[in-house]
Amino acid sequence: MKVYERLSQAFKAEGTTNVFGMMGDGNMYWQYANQKNGIIMHEVRHEGVGLGMADGWARATRNPGVCTATCGPGTTQLATAFVTAARASSPVVAFCGEYPTSDDEYTQALDQSAFAHGCEAAFVRMGTADDADEAVRKAFYIARTQSRPVLLSVPMDLQQKTWEDDEPYVPSTAIIPKRTVTPSADAIAQAADVLSKAKRPVIVVGRGAMWSGAGDEIIKLAQRCGALIATTLQAKNWLVEDEYQIGISGTYATKTAIQLLSDSDVVVAIGASLNRYTTHEGLLYPEAKFIHIDPKAHVLLSRGKGADYYVQSDGKAGVAALEAELAKRNFKQLGYRTGAVKERLANAWEDRRDYKIDEGTVDPRPLCVELDDLLPTDISLFAGSGCTAGFTNILFRKARPMVMAGHFFGCIGQMMPAAVGAVIGTGMKPAVLMDGDASTMMHIGDFDTMVRYNVPLLIYCMNNECLGAEYYKLDAHKMAVETSCIPTADLGAVARAFGGRGALCRTVDEVKKATKEWLAKPGPMIIDVRVSRSVVPLTYRRIHYGEDE
């Protein structure tokens, strides 16, 4: 057996079923072995898209996503996607070829360790052929235990050596202990002391709470202590079945939510990092005491502060214990859960600002609202970053199998790969992506990949033919907005040219018609919706224009 064959066996034993990436001579033998081992390869048109897909796979399945690139120039293409995956805390293993150990002057030579370090990825190198098992195990161990991307660098010449060991591969899962972190009684008692004195409590839930399956316990706790429920951006639309779920805490909060959050006296954060965006640099909660429940030993909050009361615990176990402690004390109050508050929340998400809509374009706000109504709730939603997020992250409000939003590295164009990876990782169930024109154009070459694998993803390109974030920033600075304007072709026609489906729409009715056609037979599709630049997203009105709503 060759080392590349053993490496493939090791990946399979680690649970790898799908790989995303592009072939080169640094990884082609391994890919060949993967094919023989029944591992499905998704060939992409850009290596970074492959890593983005593995990132989406990891976010959706909570299992390591796997991607591959050849040595040197193939690996450097992974840069932005690596940092994005690192910021998203995604367990990803990137199998990267490396230049031959015997040729320092190899054209594609690169210090891949330094590259990984610069991209915030862990680095594991197979230093000798005998280390194949250890290198793969270590890469997966780091990805799983530290929830981060790992660059596994494998020199091309070592892949061709003979593997002589016939012992079975021991996967990383065999050496990682499984245990749930349960809270200490003291920590729960302290948290209960504080929470039982709160008059206007708020519970902020993040991905950690979702992953621990704490939904029912959180609603029970909120009902007992009279708390509003707010989510982080990553947990968007979670627990919306609760009538006091007020949407996102942070930049995408509604005005009503901001007013209520600002008056809160105790915040219980569950599996949420409470970063600068979730707390709006702390300004959202000027007077509140913080109780933080998280399985990590400790989590530093925004501006290097710690919570007033920290409970190290799995989200579900911690919330259940806190609720039980309050029940034991016979504590129950209305708190924030009053009829008056419910009334204020009823239409809090509506954006009533009047704008004159540019001819032949759509107001993006009713577009989002109508699509949220039209799309059945078994259709997952992916929301890109950039200008469009100012609409989608507030106006799409329904619970769906997956709702994935996030800025992570603050880059555009990364949600399409993540959406494809997530859809493939969860059984090819239909999903939609709301994104902007610059994002869509960035990786439009990989719409071809969507077509080849018949990925049932509908991309709504909210096309204002400009770099939206910069457009409004330039406008606020009274600079020429045209600097940020870039016309695009008919992206529906582009989609059709790739062999998928596509439409160019200039009214909401046209969008709805095209959507219904897609719903009848989901597949790869782009709907190029021309949206009006005149409508400033609420978030930009606040940040760039200092306006209230």
Place this chain on the structure above:
Amino acid sequence: MIEVNERIEVASTPQAVWAILSDPSAVVECVEGAVLGEKQEDGSFNAKMAVKFGPAKISFNANVLVEYDEANQSGNVTARGKDGISGTKFNTTMQFKVEGQDTSPDNVLTAVPIKASCELNGRLAHLIESGANLVIKRMTTSFAEKLAERCGGTKTP
């Protein structure tokens, strides 16, 4: 750096306008969200100032020093402050002068040219800088209106 070059025109006499501007507590009353605190040994004042950036409110603890040139009816204001929650800091210098324009009995008009620069620092600063620019301009307009109101006149459009 946010720079303001404004010219406030008030339908009031220069004497009435100077009477307000030469009294720090009266000036502060014209600034929305500002409250003057104790006078310090160096002649400066502590102050608190709440500024709304969008729906969020930033509460600054500030120190303000006003130096007057009575003969020229002008003044220099230096102010610096910090918000304890977001860590946002500001540093401002401002020069103003009271200029009589037309003092005929039926057309009283005083102009106050204001030149100011404001530097915001802290992590929030770069995020809100363009918005802050507009907020400060709106505050200047509000200041002019309140000043005119206190002078018993009206701000000219």
